Amino acid sequence: MRKLIIVFILFWHFPVNAEKYIVASQNFNYYPHYNFKSSTHKGLIHTILQEFSAFSGHQFEYRPMPVLRLQRELEKGRIDLIYPDNPLFNNQDIFAKGKYYSHTIVRTIGGTMVNKADLRKDAANIKRLGVLWVLHHN
Template sequence: MNSFKVIASIVSRLAIVFFIVAGSYSRADTVVIGTQNFHYYPHYDFTSDNDKGLAWAIFEAFRATTNHEFVYISMPVLRLQKELAKGSVDFIYPDNPKWYNPIISNTLKTFSRPVTKALGGTILRPEKVGAGINEIRRLAMPLGFTPVNWQERVDNQLTHLIQVNDTLNALELIAKNKADAANLEYHVTQHIASQQPTLGKFTLDPKLPHDGVAFMLATINHTELLAEFNTFLVSHQALIKRLHQQYQIKSPEIILNNLSDQYY
């Protein structure tokens, strides 16, 4: 993958610059980052042996400016919070102070600046855009996600929630007409659809429930390193922008405006 080579080149150049400036390299401290263990590419896929997505590229670019070694451990969502509480991992990703979890109070955690923003929303066939929310009677959603924007309709039995293992399973249900729509992340959907062309085309209806959400790095004890990461995000905005372009990740605002212009 050409973009992967470009990213590797960027990281390598940053590392060279750091070592020249630092003069000498001491033995690296190991930083353990706990990550969700499912395919969420292009945002992240830390189960991959190669390109692990945008977040990984940003973390590795930051690592190249430090004397730390980063180790990524993938695990289920709730276990992430447990391991952070125990101190088995130093950071977890992604996290957000608005997300509820029954393990750790968010007041005990320190969160980074947004690493990126995701767009979760109502994914359906392009020809179904504009039909309205009453046409969504069967909604697929991956396990571990909460149907916040759909909860009232689910409670009132206006929409039946179908829980699936992952994004691919949700898209397969739409393709087989076993679901009217799915609550999924836009970029992840488009990536999977491009890899599975037999499923057909999918889009997001900008007038149906959707949310832009920030993905952040979180820690309990390593606030100094987190502050360094925040400084990196601010001081390397050109690099961050370039990596977003490499992974074809756009802001929720741009996507919603483009879709509104296209369909409405």
């Protein structure tokens, strides 16, 4: 994810009235980025927006929806932000016009390490998985 359509970063620099924004995401669990159905850990973007909300008074409502609806709903003005979003995800001629992308707020590197003896085992054999995420301030 290089650039995201999270314009809330701009709000930190310019005074605005507290408002309610609708944040849309793909309708599946994409933890550690988001899991809005969780009662405890809703993910990175929820944590970031909650911190911003405490500072600014803005409120955020989260709406999961099918991937193909995200850009159309944004174009229609029914949602305010999409997370994650990247200009490479979309048809530039149709959906990228007039959109603002923030600087990168998270970079993802994925991988796993297993014992040599476990190389051919499938996912059903996994008992524990650790997830690490770190926020960097530039």
